[in-house]
Amino acid sequence: MEDLDDAELDSMLSAWKVSGMPRPLAIPWWRRSIRVPLPLAAALLIAIVYGVVRLATPAPATVRWEPVKEIKVRIIRSHNVQN
Amino acid sequence: MTTEAAFDRYSATVYSFAYRMTRRTDLAEDIAQETFLALLRSPARFDPDRGTMKTFLLSITRNLVLKHYRDRGESEQLDEGDLAVPSFDPRTSIDTGAAVAQAIAELPPLQQEALVLFQYEGVTLDELAAIVGAEVGTVKSRLHRARAGLKRALAPYGGKVHGRS
Numbered sequence: 720m721e722d723l724d725d726a727e728l729d730s731m732l733s734a735w736k737v738s739g740m741p742r743p744l745a746i747p748w749w750r751r752s753i754r755v756p757l758p759l760a761a762a763l764l765i766a767i768v769y770g771v772v773r774l775a776t777p778a779p780a781t782v783r784w785e786p787v788k789e790i791k792v793r794i795i796r797s798h799n800v801q802n
Numbered sequence: 803m804t805t806e807a808a809f810d811r812y813s814a815t816v817y818s819f820a821y822r823m824t825r826r827t828d829l830a831e832d833i834a835q836e837t838f839l840a841l842l843r844s845p846a847r848f849d850p851d852r853g854t855m856k857t858f859l860l861s862i863t864r865n866l867v868l869k870h871y872r873d874r875g876e877s878e879q880l881d882e883g884d885l886a887v888p889s890f891d892p893r894t895s896i897d898t899g900a901a902v903a904q905a906i907a908e909l910p911p912l913q914q915e916a917l918v919l920f921q922y923e924g925v926t927l928d929e930l931a932a933i934v935g936a937e938v939g940t941v942k943s944r945l946h947r948a949r950a951g952l953k954r955a956l957a958p959y960g961g962k963v964h965g966r967s
Contacts, residue, residue, distance in 0.1 A: 732921055
């Protein structure tokens with residue numbers, strides 16, 4: 720039996736069609752990315768940096784109110800009072 | 803190019819190649835997914851100086867297909883051997899497409915991939931050589947052997963279709 724020629728082979732090969740189609744890409748959630756507009760991203764970055772700096776900076780020392788530990792009573796006479 | 807963009811552009815080609823090499827839709831779907839997840843995991847492996855995104859993805863697909871063959875214990879068929887002489891009778895196939903699929907399945911895998919990539923996925927000989935990691939002359943030879951084998955194997959069916967004896 721005579722073999723096919725190139726044209727006949729190409730014609731036959733074109734008859735084989737692909738069945739099905741690829742599934743949508745299932746990217747794991749921890750590898751997903753989102754698009755964020757640049758101004759919003761810059762604002763977020765500034766806010767984060769500000770927050771970190773504020774947390775890292777120690778708060779200024781404040782005078783704490785404490786109860787009197789010892790009361791020393793001193794009587795002052797009226798003639799000692801100078802107006 | 804992001805993985806999503808690469809998927810939009812090349813998923814059909816990758817799936818088609820995987821399907822024609824495995825002839826199973828479920829396996830082709832899995833291989834196509836795995837191909838793009840490999841790109842997602844290691845995008846730096848793609849070097850534009852060494853080839854296009856298409857050839858890069860098809861080379862990943864090829865490795866996954868060959869792994870499938872190895873897992874099925876068909877590695878001995880990877881050898882090129884002589885001209886393929888399919889053992890089936892194409893005249894019993896229900897249609898031309900099925901006959902072609904069966905005839906190609908009977909080819910050694912290295913000839914199959916050369917034929918599928920060149921004939922169906924439209925890659926050039928240079929791209930084909932890059933994908934399979936061989937010289938252009940080698941893939942040209944594989945392609946020639948594959949076509950010669952198919953011309954012989956499909957001759958009875960072609961004779962019936964084209965009115966030849």
